[in-house]
Amino acid sequence: MTKIAEIKEESPSLNLTVKIVTVREREYENDKGKGTYYFGIIGDETGTIPFTAWVFPPTVRQNDVVELRNCSVKAYNERLRVYVNSRSEVVLRPNDTMEVLRTYVEYKVKNLTTRDQYVAVSGIISGIQERKYSKDGKEGIVYNGFFRDETGTVRLSSFGVKLKEGLKAKISGARVQEYRGRIRISVNENSVITPVEFPEPQIPLYRITELANGISGIEISGICVLVGERSGLIMRCPECRRRVEGDRCEEHPGETPVKDLYAYFTLEDGTSTIQVSAGKDAMKGYTGLDVEELDYTPEERQSVSEKVMEKFLGKPVLLLGESVMSGQGLNFRALEVHPVDKNVISRVESLMKREVN
Amino acid sequence: MIPGETRRREPSMWIFSRELKETTFVEESTDERVRPFVITPLGTRVKRILFVGNITSISSEESNTKAVISDAVGSFYVNASNREFSILQKEKLDSYSQGNLVTVMGRVSSLRTEQGGLYFTIFPEKIYEADENTRLFWTIMTSSSAERKIMAIKEASKLEKPEALSLVKLGYTREEAECALRSVKHYPGADLAPLIDAISGSTASARVSETVNNAKEQLLAVIRTSEDPKGCRYEDILSAMEGQGVERQTVDEALNLLGTEGEVYEVSLKRFRAI
Numbered sequence: 186m187t188k189i190a191e192i193k194e195e196s197p198s199l200n201l202t203v204k205i206v207t208v209r210e211r212e213y214e215n216d217k218g219k220g221t222y223y224f225g226i227i228g229d230e231t232g233t234i235p236f237t238a239w240v241f242p243p244t245v246r247q248n249d250v251v252e253l254r255n256c257s258v259k260a261y262n263e264r265l266r267v268y269v270n271s272r273s274e275v276v277l278r279p280n281d282t283m284e285v286l287r288t289y290v291e292y293k294v295k296n297l298t299t300r301d302q303y304v305a306v307s308g309i310i311s312g313i314q315e316r317k318y319s320k321d322g323k324e325g326i327v328y329n330g331f332f333r334d335e336t337g338t339v340r341l342s343s344f345g346v347k348l349k350e351g352l353k354a355k356i357s358g359a360r361v362q363e364y365r366g367r368i369r370i371s372v373n374e375n376s377v378i379t380p381v382e383f384p385e386p387q388i389p390l391y392r393i394t395e396l397a398n399g400i401s402g403i404e405i406s407g408i409c410v411l412v413g414e415r416s417g418l419i420m421r422c423p424e425c426r427r428r429v430e431g432d433r434c435e436e437h438p439g440e441t442p443v444k445d446l447y448a449y450f451t452l453e454d455g456t457s458t459i460q461v462s463a464g465k466d467a468m469k470g471y472t473g474l475d476v477e478e479l480d481y482t483p484e485e486r487q488s489v490s491e492k493v494m495e496k497f498l499g500k501p502v503l504l505l506g507e508s509v510m511s512g513q514g515l516n517f518r519a520l521e522v523h524p525v526d527k528n529v530i531s532r533v534e535s536l537m538k539r540e541v542n
Numbered sequence: 543m544i545p546g547e548t549r550r551r552e553p554s555m556w557i558f559s560r561e562l563k564e565t566t567f568v569e570e571s572t573d574e575r576v577r578p579f580v581i582t583p584l585g586t587r588v589k590r591i592l593f594v595g596n597i598t599s600i601s602s603e604e605s606n607t608k609a610v611i612s613d614a615v616g617s618f619y620v621n622a623s624n625r626e627f628s629i630l631q632k633e634k635l636d637s638y639s640q641g642n643l644v645t646v647m648g649r650v651s652s653l654r655t656e657q658g659g660l661y662f663t664i665f666p667e668k669i670y671e672a673d674e675n676t677r678l679f680w681t682i683m684t685s686s687s688a689e690r691k692i693m694a695i696k697e698a699s700k701l702e703k704p705e706a707l708s709l710v711k712l713g714y715t716r717e718e719a720e721c722a723l724r725s726v727k728h729y730p731g732a733d734l735a736p737l738i739d740a741i742s743g744s745t746a747s748a749r750v751s752e753t754v755n756n757a758k759e760q761l762l763a764v765i766r767t768s769e770d771p772k773g774c775r776y777e778d779i780l781s782a783m784e785g786q787g788v789e790r791q792t793v794d795e796a797l798n799l800l801g802t803e804g805e806v807y808e809v810s811l812k813r814f815r816a817i
Contacts, residue, residue: 266754311655394717408592408645408679408680410554410668451551453553453556454556455555455592455680455683455684456552456717458553458554489709498670499645499670499671501670501679525673527675530675530682533683535746537686
């Protein structure tokens with residue numbers, strides 16, 4: 186029998202005795218018809234590894250100990266995975282128990298993906314706020330905040346486990362989820378939080394082509410090549426946040442629309458292109474336009490529109506914000522917009538030198 | 543376009559004029575109305591480009607305006623006609639003059655002569671006024687992009703069967719990997735050394751331009767305040783500028799630039815006067 190810690194490379198055939206740590210099923214359809222496959226995590230006292238089973242006994246459940254005979258190991262998404270197919274044999278050992286050493290692949294924040302649901306990450310816990318909640322008659326506390334490393338920031342939540350503000354920590358067993366196009370992680374009683382020491386991470390500056398997931402606390406730079414014609418001073422429904430063209434929101438006619446200032450534009454940096462939106466705070470900092478001081482008149486709207494075009498179109502900018510996955514692909518929400526000055530050029534140059542070297 | 547498919551805007555490539563100039567391969571287009579893609583020696587597949595440069599010459603006629611716009615390593619040839627779809631760009635180009643720094647986004651058009659020579663013209667879609675920071679930013683980004691492609695090409699050349707995945711595993715992006723494969727395919731055995739040399743010096747060249755441009759105003763002030771009726775002597779200019787911490791080479795380049803822009807003329811040998 187092979188131990189999981191001994192699996193170092195692809196293998197056509199091996200035998201394992203393992204505990205089913207997690208198992209989920211999913212339906213598929215191909216040329217040969219429909220079917221169901223199973224996937225999850227298996228483990229033993231030496232470690233854990235993901236698995237996919239094309240054939241799997243329906244009686245086998247999570248926490249069961251099984252013998253997997255003649256299974257194979259192949260790399261998938263650059264990570265080794267055990268495969269159980271029609272040549273394999275799955276033997277349930279109902280009387281056996283097994284202690285599993287949970288092991289997690291270490292990820293940087295920017296590489297987090299829901300393809301790997303449980304991971305280890307190292308970074309700083311910040312912005313923690315606690316909130317009471319009630320579920321199934323029981324009361325609990327959820328801690329919400331952020332977790333950042335040198336590659337970016339994600340939202341962090343913890344159900345029950347208190348999080349210490351400013352703690353530099355390694356979290357093993359953090360669960361990765363996606364919510365409204367943004368990656369987030371959560372910890373529970375099975376996660377292990379260990380204090381670690383590392384230098385204070387700087388805000389990372391990326392080339393557009395490097396952005397892959399919805400993460401925040403990052404910077405990108407480029408030249409604004411197109412600015413949306415509807416950028417500028419608008420009215421917005423305070424309830425649904427949609428733009429209001431007339432006097433009232435069609436869906437919320439009882440709400441009084443409020444003024445808002447925003448821009449959306451296309452940013453290019455020679456490596457790729459991305460759609461960017463910038464809200465009133467970002468606009469105030471960059472253009473000097475304060476939505477509270479503007480009147481929603483045709484003249485003012487025209488004047489604001491011209492100013493937005495003048496400040497963005499053809500101009501190089503540095504943006505601080507978050508990448509968000511949407512139906513149209515990856516977008517960027519700018520929280521701060523800065524002109525490209527000598528300091529920015531110096532940072533871009535060191536990023537590029539580091540990459541080239 | 544396939545029904546239901548969203549039309550994706552073709553992003554602009556950031557390349558140096560030298561990379562375009564040394565291009566010899568143009569894809570064949572099955573549709574005469576569609577402008578074909580150009581494949582550069584670094585494998586960049588280009589239809590639309592964006593660049594920042596100095597207008598070194600411009601000539602305007604009723605039907606079209608032609609401009610030569612220089613980046614750190616060469617020149618782009620830009621042509622805006624008074625046809626319906628480009629008249630706004632012609633008007634915009636006409637509003638600039640020699641010496642202005644501009645950002646241009648435009649379509650690449652190729653012309654192959656009977657002798658086999660290949661020439662490229664840029665039809666501008668957008669022209670914006672630029673500044674020194676924009677030029678330096680563009681030069682650094684473009685230089686880095688080119689250098690990464692060059693490294694990917696070197697890696698691809700070592701592979702028996704070059705594949706994009708092998709290069710991606712080495713840390714190159716999918717686009718860089720595909721550029722390398724296109725370069726190996728369409729420019730087998732090409733000597734990229736001159737192009738590499740030019741690109742590697744681009745940022746330094748842009749920095750020199752920035753320094754020279756900064757020195758121009760100081761130099762103009764020195765000449766204007768000179769009370770010598772025969773024109774300000776070169777030695778006096780040099781002495782005043784060196785006193786302000788500007789090196790001789792920068793003074794010479796700034797003086798040449800001011801002469802080209804028509805701001806200064808040489809009254810007699812090594813004596814200058816502002817216009």
